[in-house]
Amino acid sequence: MSGTVAHLNTGPTAEVGLEREEHFTTDGQQIHAAKFGLWCWLLTELLLFAGLFLTALVLRIMHPQAVTEVAKHLKFWIGATNTAVLIVSSFTMSGAIELSRLGWQRGMVRCMLATAALGSLFLVLKGYEYYEDWDEHMMPFLSSRPYVLTQDPSSRLFTDLYYITTGLHGLHLLTGVSILLVMTWMASRPGFLGRRQNRIEIFGLYWHFIDLIWIIVFPVLYVLNR
């Protein structure tokens, strides 16, 4: 990685590189630290979700029937579309990274905007899905809307886990889109790539990770036992 950045300094439109911070001795050290730090963060994020995944899986094994009933009520097609939307957004983000390495600032900004748009699309679809759930009386925590499924506790626990997991993922996506928009604004200013190209790469990792989490959420909640 450090190699690519170093010898692509004569990109077509903008200079690419990074400004070394005072406490690092080499560029390589700074790049390594940033990447490694983000990987550590992603590990903690994975563990944050892992407790939820594990509980959901145990529930499936112990109470297959109850879980199947809930799974049938989940909006498979919205989930599947959202999976596709996020995968495409990962592509556009990769595009942004590739273009940033080449110094094509304009193309990079466009790719980033596309990524943000896809992320928002996901959130809109998710919101619609929640609305449908509400409509179908699939929200056991709302006392005003009697829960449609049997009062079987394990189906209820699974439904609750569904909201917590997708809600937490949605929150991550919302944060991701916000950061992405701020970053796009900063990255569109002249000279950005010469000093901060590194940040695009780092953010890209985070974005792919949100995508990855969804790729686990989707089968665990929507697909298995269906």
Add this chain to the structure above:
Amino acid sequence: MSPSDLVLGRVSEGVREPHPGRTTIDREPDYLHDEHTLRSWLGSTDHKRIGILYLLSITFFFIIGACAAGLIRLSLVVPNGQIFSNDTYNKLFTIHGVVMVWFFLIPSIPATFGNFIMPIMIGAKDVAFPRLNRTSWYIFMTGAFFTLFTVVVGGVDTGWTFYAPFSTTFSNTWVVPALIGVIVVGFSSILTGLNFIVTIHTMRAPGMTWFRMPIFVWTMYATSLIFLLATPVITIALILLVMERAFHIGVFDPALGGDPVLFEHLFWFYSHPAVYIMVLPGMGVISEIVPAFAQKKLFGYRFVAYASIGLASLTFFVWGHHMFVNGESETSAVVFSVLSFAVAVPSAVKVYNWTATIYKGSLKLDTPMLYAMGYIGLFVVGGLTGLFLATLAVDEHVHDTYFVVAHFHYIMVGGTALAFLGGLHYWWPKFTGRMYPEALGRLSAFFIFIGFNTTFFPQFLLGYLGMPRRYHNYPPEFQLLNILSSAGSVVLALGYLFPMFYLTWSLRYGKRAPANPWNAKGLEWTTSSPPPKHNFETPPTVDFEPYDYIAREDRV
């Protein structure tokens, strides 16, 4: 922006000069005298200043936790619970536990000494992410004050463990804000751990190989791994509690489809490893002090390093020993019991190695060493009683009694707090450039050791005789032991007050400290006391082994 732009409030040259008009030594200002404004401290990205900020903050939280403890002991002087109402008593022990565990013990050594000393020990200019480091402190303070706020408005009565379904359904106190505070503080732990791991991986000076790192750095590494791997689990567990309590999204309450044992699993999956967050850094400090005051190479350096990682890994597999009496299956109880016994092995390795280091060393019984020896004794008692508790039949008898209270106080207060004070005295000259009064230091160590044992040893007996924990009234025959315990806590409190006074005094009147007052080894003693802004005048290269004290035989 470079970090220097971020240091707010640069001041004029005149203000920088501490004693205008006097001739000063021709030297770059050290980190303490680099700038003087409050802003230059609160906006600092210097790991040393952040370490000092943490030191002040956790001292503050310690005082709050200690006051609550004093009131608990006061209440238990009489058997009938006349001093405080049941409700007040519950709130007192909760705030004591919450503050001491989450806001004092867990950040204590990592956030203060880890921040200050660890980067210097590996020859780095700073941690890998200085601004993140500052952010962690702000997150920590925000979360901790959020929780403290709940005390002002009415308190919490769940105990520091927040067990469901009491915390989600039955408690009528300020559980949600308290939980949010603890969750927020967790992020600060995660970020600190992340910063340390990246720092240790990427910022070591040339020649500082993994097996040339001081043991303190190893334990910081192991502790950071636990921060990183365990904290997210407690975060999600507490988030689930908040969800259930605030929005009735049932996860733990059986009436809402939940399972309260699930909370215990998630909670102890973090909180047992968390006890090693408290104890590993203490072991690191002791492993620095013992060789320095025995003037001898640390015995079995590699084993001590491996034992740190061993403890950090094993600790993830024993959480079930907190659940022996909650209906856990017999098989899992046996497995957890055996695994808990296994933890004793790396712990014992450390104790043997310290003992072997002391053996035939040229001992200097200065304050840090007194604290270290006290630590070793108390840690052994705490660890051995841990084995009692890990034994199924014994735990059946003493579970949720004062025996457990005594066990974990021996480890956490006896162990961690003594290591903390030992380290504070050991590195005080480095932090402040001043020496503390040695005689008073030794006196404080004695007071703490005596006070501690008088406070907590009777609790083993109380627990064994059947006094349950968390009750404010008890059968009158337990009164004598309780009075003894309460009296001990007064002595203990004096022991803590002492250092607060003479250390503060030494800031102004203490002797100026040389770079290496203890004739110790390690990079932190090669730079001036206090160190310059970027730790070293010239970046160090490491071509020596850790703890290379001259062997006794070679000395004249």
